[in-house]
Amino acid sequence: MSYCFQCGTKVINKQCNNEGEIPYCNKCEIFHFPTFSSAISAIILNPDKNKLLLIQQYGQVDNIIVAGYINKGENAEQTLVREVKEEIGLNIKDYQYMKSKYFEKTNTLLCNFICTVDSEDLNQTNDEIDKAQWFTFKDALKHIKSESLAEEFLIYALKKMNY
Known part of the structure; x- marks a missing residue:
């Protein structure tokens, strides 16, 4: 400054x-x-907890995880619930905080969660999402954007799940 x-x-x-x-x-x-921005990112599991969701957005072909900025007056948990509902149209059944990491490119502190949603139905995604797809854990590791923060959070979450 x-x-x-x-x-x-x-x-x-x-x-x-x-x-x-x-x-x-x-x-x-x-x-x-x-000052810097704060945001959430989410490893989203299906109801059976055997698949996870990756998305593509804004014309990019890279698979990433859902993320969104925390609005004034919100806490990270409220943002998580709102962003998942807004972006993919699903409700969160349960969630757990995983870890945070500063992302220098956007001057943002990302708070990462793992959550389980109530359905695999992806027919209610909003216009921010170009593509949303469920992957097995093994396939998600192959298809997520390489050397990205999303990949780092995914690997961390899978280790915590003993996968």
């Missing part, structure tokens, strides 16, 4: 207690702590 987002004055780095040097606006007399 080079300029104050409130008044436009050039900021300086100033010592802030135990936080180290933080951008500071002399005019507004406030520190500007770094």
Whole structure:
């Protein structure tokens, strides 16, 4: 950050207690702590927990997992339920938090969950989804975007499931 987002004055780095040097606006007399977006991503299992869902979206051919930004006033769990319903039209029966990872490309902290949905019916996907498909765990590992954060979360989830 080079300029104050409130008044436009050039900021300086100033010592802030135990936080180290933080951008500071002399005019507004406030520190500007770094901000970033927060989002969820979801490993989605079918009701029998023997298949998982991969999607393609925005004209891309890579298979990834469902993800979405956390809106103001929401927690990660509420976002998970909303995003799964909005994007693929299914209801979550249960879920478990897995892990988080910072994604530098979009300046986003992703909170990953594994969840089970109430149906395999994919007839209610929204226009953000180009393709949604159920895969066996073995096939999902073959078809997910290689060297992606989605692949990292999938491998982690499958290890936790002792697959």
